[in-house]
Amino acid sequence: LEALLARSQQLLGKRMDLQRLDNLNLGLDAQTGRANLAQVLINQRAQQQGLTGQVNTLAEQIAQLESRLQTLIEKQLTLTELEREVQISEAIFTAKSAQLNLNKSDHATAYPTLQLLVEPNLPKEPVGNTKKTVMLGAVALCLLITTGLVILAWEKPSSKTDAPKDSTPVLQPES
Known part of the structure; x- marks a missing residue:
């Protein structure tokens, strides 16, 4: 044991005590110690893979949330612009x-105010055209229009009577 302590001090450059050597010595239980160490190593590796998977999942979720946040920011800008247009x-x-x-x-203030000085008085009988006057005027108008049309028809020359019977010009020699 003393030789082991001296050798460890020579290799490590510091003094080793028995307590430390007992911790390092796997002794007869070397297989059990190695099995425990392998088991711990496997457990740690599985735990590391699980944590790596969680990190990857969280990274994907972060990317999705960031893209959703970007979409929501764009929609918020559109909403803000539309709200501004509505306010305008x-x-x-x-x-x-x-x-x-x-x-x-x-409109009411554009015209001056009117004051009635005297109440309006309406005649007792209707004034103006009576039925008899209106009928007499209508008959006179009909006679005038008919006379005008008859005169126009008499004065209008007919196209058959005005045209010469022989429409070819005759040339006469000069004397």
Whole structure:
């Protein structure tokens, strides 16, 4: 044992005690110690693969969420622009509506106010054209129109009577 301690001090460059050597010594239980070590190594490897799978899954989820976030940001920008357009349209509508209301009220103030000095008096009997006068005027108008048409028909020359019977020109020698 002393030789082992001296050799370990020579190799490692520091002093080793029995406690440390017992921890390092697998002794007769070397197979069990190696089996335990292999089991721990396998467990650690499986745990590492599981964690690697979780990391990959989380990375995919992060990528999906980032793309969704980008899509939502674009939709938010579109929504903001549309809301701004709606606000502008509402403001224009409100201004035009107020302007129309002002224009409607201006009609009454455009004319001066009237005051009635004397109550209007209406005649007891209707004044103006009676039935007899209207009928007499209609008969006179019909006679005038008929006379005008008859005169126009008499004065209009007929195309058959005006045309010469022989339409070829005759040339006469000069004397």
